[in-house]
Amino acid sequence: MTAQRIDGKALADQVLSECRARADALATRGTRPGLAVVLVGDNPASRAYVRNKVRACGAVGVHSEVIELPASASQAEVVEVVRRLNVDPSIHGILVQLPLPAGLDEPAILAEVMAAKDVDGFHALNRGDLFSGHTRFPPCTPAGMMRMLDSIDVPLRGREAVVIGRSNTVGKPMALLLLGRDATVTVCTSKTVDLAAHTRRADVLVVAVGRPGLVTGDMVKPGAIVLDVGINRTDDGRLVGDVDFASVEPVAGYLTPVPGGVGPMTVAMLVVNTIAAAGG
Numbered sequence: 001m002t003a004q005r006i007d008g009k010a011l012a013d014q015v016l017s018e019c020r021a022r023a024d025a026l027a028t029r030g031t032r033p034g035l036a037v038v039l040v041g042d043n044p045a046s047r048a049y050v051r052n053k054v055r056a057c058g059a060v061g062v063h064s065e066v067i068e069l070p071a072s073a074s075q076a077e078v079v080e081v082v083r084r085l086n087v088d089p090s091i092h093g094i095l096v097q098l099p100l101p102a103g104l105d106e107p108a109i110l111a112e113v114m115a116a117k118d119v120d121g122f123h124a125l126n127r128g129d130l131f132s133g134h135t136r137f138p139p140c141t142p143a144g145m146m147r148m149l150d151s152i153d154v155p156l157r158g159r160e161a162v163v164i165g166r167s168n169t170v171g172k173p174m175a176l177l178l179l180g181r182d183a184t185v186t187v188c189t190s191k192t193v194d195l196a197a198h199t200r201r202a203d204v205l206v207v208a209v210g211r212p213g214l215v216t217g218d219m220v221k222p223g224a225i226v227l228d229v230g231i232n233r234t235d236d237g238r239l240v241g242d243v244d245f246a247s248v249e250p251v252a253g254y255l256t257p258v259p260g261g262v263g264p265m266t267v268a269m270l271v272v273n274t275i276a277a278a279g280g
């Protein structure tokens, strides 16, 4: 068996063309959806992600602006920018790109983003809604993976789902979204004793740790759906995920590539959330 690739780029293009239609419909009613991205410091990966977000907005007729602050920006300066965006009527979605430079209080800054404009779904109110099983703004990366699962039309109810990684941005919200579909969810971390014993039971395996080669073919149940969230740069400059593609591809039923897998879906779901925030 060779795993079928879930083409995140093609699926993201499909989602974005739906966004285009919704943005056009909003425009005829006099609203142009607007996204503001707050980028603090000069983390090159963050800069690249923000570029992709801005490009996707432009492609579907969503206004976007990037507010750049130096790594030396104070807590008060970042908060002031967020508060200004909260009351800017041309801005419907606000995203504070993470990670923030050391010294800034991330939870306090995320708490400043008005919940109705929190297109990342990182505000405590939206996280609480997600916990209760109904959220207006599901976090973009997990929401993108749910779209990928829906695109292959496999039942999740009662199936074993294993999530490796317990981050607030990916692992924890993904576990909640899978639970919401009645999957049987196990959350592992990079420190889980006998990780393979868990992963081998998984019908759906989500890997979000940031360690290349963490999951190898012998750890995967034949036919499993494997979603790779890792984005790691090798010494020779290639981008690879957390899954050892060569050994997993012959075992899994479905597999997401890196690049061109989960990453483009994160961007597409941000646009979906921005249009929703604008009333579309």
Ligand code: GUN
Residues within 6 Å of the ligand: 095, 096, 097, 098, 099, 120, 140, 141, 169, 266
């Ligand atoms: N950094 C890595 N992923 C994300 C994300 O989904 N949103 C934000 N704001 N920052 C990130």
